[in-house]
Amino acid sequence: MNTSGKNILGFNFSSQGETVFFAKNPATGYKLETAYHEAIPKEIDEAITLAENAFTLYREKTGEEKALFLETIAEELFQIEEGLVGLCAQETGLPDGRLKGELGRTTGQLKLFATVLRNGSWVDARVDTADSNRKPFPKPDIRQMQIALGPVGVFGASNFPLAFSVAGGDTASALAAGCTVVVKAHPAHPGTSELVGKAIIAAAKRCNMPDGVFSLVQGASIAVGQAIVRNPLIKAIGFTGSFRGGKALFDEAAKREEPIPVYAEMGSVNPVFVLPGILKKNHQTLAEGLSNSVQLGAGQFCTNPGITVLPKLTESNLFEDTLKNSVAVSESSTMLTESIQDAYNRNLEKLKTKREVASISIGKKADGQAQGVAEILSVSANHFLKDKEMEEEVFGPSTLLVRTEDKSEIMDVAKSLNGHLTATVHGTQEDLEEYADLLKILERKVGRLLLNGFPTGVEVCHSMVHGGPFPATTDARMTSVGTAAITRFTRPICFQNYPDSLLPDELKAENPLNILRIENGNYVLP
Amino acid sequence: MNTSGKNILGFNFSSQGETVFFAKNPATGYKLETAYHEAIPKEIDEAITLAENAFTLYREKTGEEKALFLETIAEELFQIEEGLVGLCAQETGLPDGRLKGELGRTTGQLKLFATVLRNGSWVDARVDTADSNRKPFPKPDIRQMQIALGPVGVFGASNFPLAFSVAGGDTASALAAGCTVVVKAHPAHPGTSELVGKAIIAAAKRCNMPDGVFSLVQGASIAVGQAIVRNPLIKAIGFTGSFRGGKALFDEAAKREEPIPVYAEMGSVNPVFVLPGILKKNHQTLAEGLSNSVQLGAGQFCTNPGITVLPKLTESNLFEDTLKNSVAVSESSTMLTESIQDAYNRNLEKLKTKREVASISIGKKADGQAQGVAEILSVSANHFLKDKEMEEEVFGPSTLLVRTEDKSEIMDVAKSLNGHLTATVHGTQEDLEEYADLLKILERKVGRLLLNGFPTGVEVCHSMVHGGPFPATTDARMTSVGTAAITRFTRPICFQNYPDSLLPDELKAENPLNILRIENGNYVLP
Incomplete structure (x- = not known):
């Protein structure tokens, strides 16, 4: 057109x-x-x-x-x-x-x-x-x-x-x-x-x-x-x-x-916590699910999972292996603009220059310009806790695995977090009972808290909160x-001693719009 | 104690x-x-x-x-x-x-x-x-x-x-x-x-x-x-x-x-508009009501009526006479602190040094320290419109009468206003119909709009708005x-894919607290 x-x-x-x-086609340049x-x-x-x-x-x-x-x-x-x-x-x-x-x-x-x-x-x-x-x-x-x-x-x-x-x-x-x-x-x-x-x-x-x-x-x-x-x-x-x-x-x-x-x-980094019980049971599907979520839309989602917190278990290695393999065979896709792609690479490099951060898997670069190549990094929780820069958003298809030693380190990572749009916890019923405190900590950090899913995908509905404490939003x-x-985009106003004829319909005595109102303290639905 | x-x-x-x-008794010093x-x-x-x-x-x-x-x-x-x-x-x-x-x-x-x-x-x-x-x-x-x-x-x-x-x-x-x-x-x-x-x-x-x-x-x-x-x-x-x-x-x-x-x-200046029809009918009771409202609590109310906009009528003179007489015989009362009393006098002086502003009545000073003496000033709307300083709050028992020449000047005053906590309009049914536009203009300026009353007195109830556009509030x-x-002091959070047992009571399937909820878009009252 x-x-x-x-x-x-x-x-x-x-x-x-x-x-x-002029606009530019990022795929062709x-x-x-x-x-x-x-x-x-x-x-x-x-x-x-x-x-x-x-x-x-x-x-x-x-x-x-x-x-x-x-x-x-x-x-x-x-x-x-x-x-x-x-x-x-x-x-x-x-x-x-x-x-x-x-x-x-x-x-x-x-x-x-x-x-x-x-x-x-x-x-x-x-x-x-x-x-x-x-x-x-x-x-x-x-x-x-x-x-x-x-x-x-x-x-x-x-x-x-x-x-x-x-x-x-x-x-x-x-x-x-x-x-x-x-x-x-x-x-x-x-x-x-x-x-x-x-x-x-x-x-x-x-x-x-x-x-x-x-x-x-x-x-x-x-x-x-x-x-x-x-x-x-x-x-x-x-x-x-x-x-x-x-x-x-x-x-x-x-x-x-x-x-x-x-x-x-x-935007934000949308931390994902994988708890021990579920990791033992579902390490493979979890790793595949994470790989998909990380790469969705070339990672260009506000709710992209940029940090994944893992417990210390034999199965964590299996999880990492699946994730590495899934990413290694993945084909890159075109990012929205050249500058977004530049920033993605620059931010990855910045993380990788840190001695404590390792790149453990990298995807395949497809033909075309502005390709966002998936990449998985990892770091110990001990180092993550000492360097707030690691919590900054890398806008693109990557996640940073944060390897914890024990439960208290998982809690420390949660406590250290800034505000984010979302936090995700994967856990069995037993996990979630044992980590009830984790959920309470995360409640204060985010606008949306989700269990056993991935944060990408923001449902448009009455209950959605796409927001959260600073710096996720202002x-x-x-x-x-x-x-x-x-x-x-609204504010309250009150009308005192107005005759019915001058009131907005919403506030008239007969409630002509049939709306919910608080009448003398009682919620009244017509 | x-x-x-x-x-x-x-x-x-x-x-x-x-x-x-140390605290100081303002009445004794x-x-x-x-x-x-x-x-x-x-x-x-x-x-x-x-x-x-x-x-x-x-x-x-x-x-x-x-x-x-x-x-x-x-x-x-x-x-x-x-x-x-x-x-x-x-x-x-x-x-x-x-x-x-x-x-x-x-x-x-x-x-x-x-x-x-x-x-x-x-x-x-x-x-x-x-x-x-x-x-x-x-x-x-x-x-x-x-x-x-x-x-x-x-x-x-x-x-x-x-x-x-x-x-x-x-x-x-x-x-x-x-x-x-x-x-x-x-x-x-x-x-x-x-x-x-x-x-x-x-x-x-x-x-x-x-x-x-x-x-x-x-x-x-x-x-x-x-x-x-x-x-x-x-x-x-x-x-x-x-x-x-x-x-x-x-x-x-x-x-x-x-x-x-x-x-x-x-705080704010809480403009009061007196419309022609009601002024003709009730000039005396209106003037007395205004005098009381201005002096309530030595004028130390956020909603004190600091500006009173008058139409040009014979009865406006009668209104002013009643107001002047009422204020002239009034006894001052103790203000909250010496510094509030100082500021009150200073702000009055600042207004009175303006050539266009006249002091038309002043109350009696009672014995004691920190006395807030009531005072009525007046100015033409024409001058008021040219000097934004006249809209600044004078915290104390005074009001500035703004004398308008015609309807369009009344509207101009309304349009020129900053944000206030309240605005008040006195009018008969016919006045309010004729000045429907005035109410619409004022709606955008205040948190509370009241008819045929005085703004002092802030009811604690479900419908009260004690607030309003900047600079009344931030x-x-x-x-x-x-x-x-x-x-x-709250913010929204949402929980995605939570088992019922982990949800707060407010959100559990059975609605155990029996509260109003929006369920799949429908307002539901148990």
Whole structure:
């Protein structure tokens, strides 16, 4: 499909800047045809001013109207599936099957938020009715609900060009919350971004949404993102990417005259603990499962298992052998960009220069550019505990085996961990009883704790937490995947002594939307 | 009642520092007897280390156990009511009646959180059950709930020595959430703080709570607070006080290696809009109501109405006359501290040096030190709109009348406002219909919007929002009063593929706690 290379400012296209950049096919190293115009400050301000003006209208839309809008975006995306997947594959090197799956995930996510809006109970409505006879003072009528924050800046991620990008979780949840959105497209897939942006605009027009409900700005330089964060009309930021990028946005936002929330999901190492009992029983399938999880999507998942903690057992050697063999015969695949592949190699080298770290298996390099070759490293827990650098993310298909001597060393490794998105424990029932303390320690470190599985694969559902303590994210109180993500972009307000006619429907006496409410302290479902 | 002047580090008392300070009776200017030992870094670290160790035990307590603890604190406070109110009156100059009311509010607040814990539904439990037949991938079992963040630092406020101090809203909600608490006592009422701290410790012992669940450190210098915010074991901060103090804590927390949330409620000017229709009808009672609200507690309420926006009408003059007369005959009362009284006078002078601002009425100065004399200033909206300094808080019994020329000027004033805790509109039904846009503008500026009342008086209930956009607070997504305050100190976690026996009760298949849950997207009340 053709792309224009222009920025999308509300319902208009704009290419006022002189700086252009190109997408590159990472598998071939060749650059693609379209020149993308980096947004200039004037264009960014225009997008944000449109978003502010649109917000005063969009925030008044009913749940039904917003639900239809999200569903229409999903419809528009399905209509361009073939062209979109084709261009996206060129820009990212990801296989068609994966991209089709990702598109399905994205449209499913939009539809899931539509069900949340139709249900309506997400606003946490609270009603306390008046009591004029109360002593010593009469009790006033007070009613609370969540309302949208304002225009939101979203930064597309490179590793999920559909699910965590222009119409991904951040945009879907912000639009669901009632916020307008200005997306900064990731420069690794500008064409994909433009196509998705156009689909959103088409949906906005079909649904009579205001001009400015959505905009998309292009840019390869850091200045574009900074201009978004610094604009006083922007009220929150969603970001998925590197620690460095996310932390820079966080710092920038904290320095504003009016600080704003930054939801930066910055990835993590997702430690996997294999306990003795299960290792004895299932060392082979565990090793194969780990090998698959490590290599999924060329290791380019936020939840990739970068550390695997092993007990000291005869079977640990068998586990390692299986893992080594599985990786040794594996073929590399194309990474998303040359710079990601460079960083992967650089980070591996950095680890391997440490005397205590050994490389114990390495995969086969396939033809093509930007190949991410799988690699397994190992280190003793004793050394791991002395060097915090070993806990840093190596974004790519590798894991560091941490060999422990005994139970107390396993516990020490757990206690030493920073915040991560996930932690995984493999164990039999007896293991898990014996290591109950391990689970308690890990609870304080992560957003998702999983047993006898692998962390790659983040289910979009009501219960998902894709988040976790710093440095996994800049705000552990929130999730960036799942329906709970909507409250990132809202705040509570209460109305005191309002006549029924002036209250929002969510808070009216008759509860016309039939939503869950807390009425005088009681949870009431119609 | 006697006080020791010592810091309370878990279950022990400590006075290792050599710096001491004294409380002062603001009404007499005389200092009280007890020397309070400022906590030294070692003591602060000890309190926080105890809080961390206690947290691993306290967070496992059931809702029922925590509820009993909160109720026992309330009981212990009631038992010392007479002595506590007596000492507090000496330290703050506040009348006994007010302090008894405040104690009732504080104990009521503790009991209200106990009911929230017994109900148990506050944890936002979400259950998505597995579906092994789902295509293309099986659906895993995932369950989410809120868990406590860790040790919390609380800064007592001076203006509500019981309700927003040692056992106030921040401590109550943090303990309810499952967090341990280290309080920095406000140096204006150190003895009151010690007595309340001892009551909490007595309750902790009676309820078998771990040593370190609560600590209290004293200090008159900024270093004590800084040491709390900088300690890496502290996971959140609660604060009520000045903009300068709150913003400094926010900046300090953002600079930490691991940034943490700071909930600083920094007060605001709480604009009151009087619309034409109601002014014609009720100018006299409105003026009297405003006079009372402005002078309540010597104007030392976060929600004190500091700006009153008036339309241009004959009746506006009558309103002003009533207000002037009411204030002119009013007697001043003692402010909380000499420095608050100094700042009040200084801020008034700063406003009055502006050529466009007139002082139109001033109250009578009563005998005694630190008297806060009521004063009414006025300015034209035209000038108000040109000078943002006029929107700054003058903490004390004054309000600035902003005289508008027409409806569009009323709207312009509303649009120009920063974030505030509250906004108030007085209007007839017709006024409110005609000024529907005004309400919509104000919705984006405040945490609480009230009609035909006065903002002083913050009801402790489920629907209250005591918060609002910056600069009223540093986190508009939260409230510091009301039961929703509990989620300031929690974050979500999800458990994937857990056997029922290992899940927290809140998430077990049979829902043994009988709480509200979102089960596969449906809200389910047992």
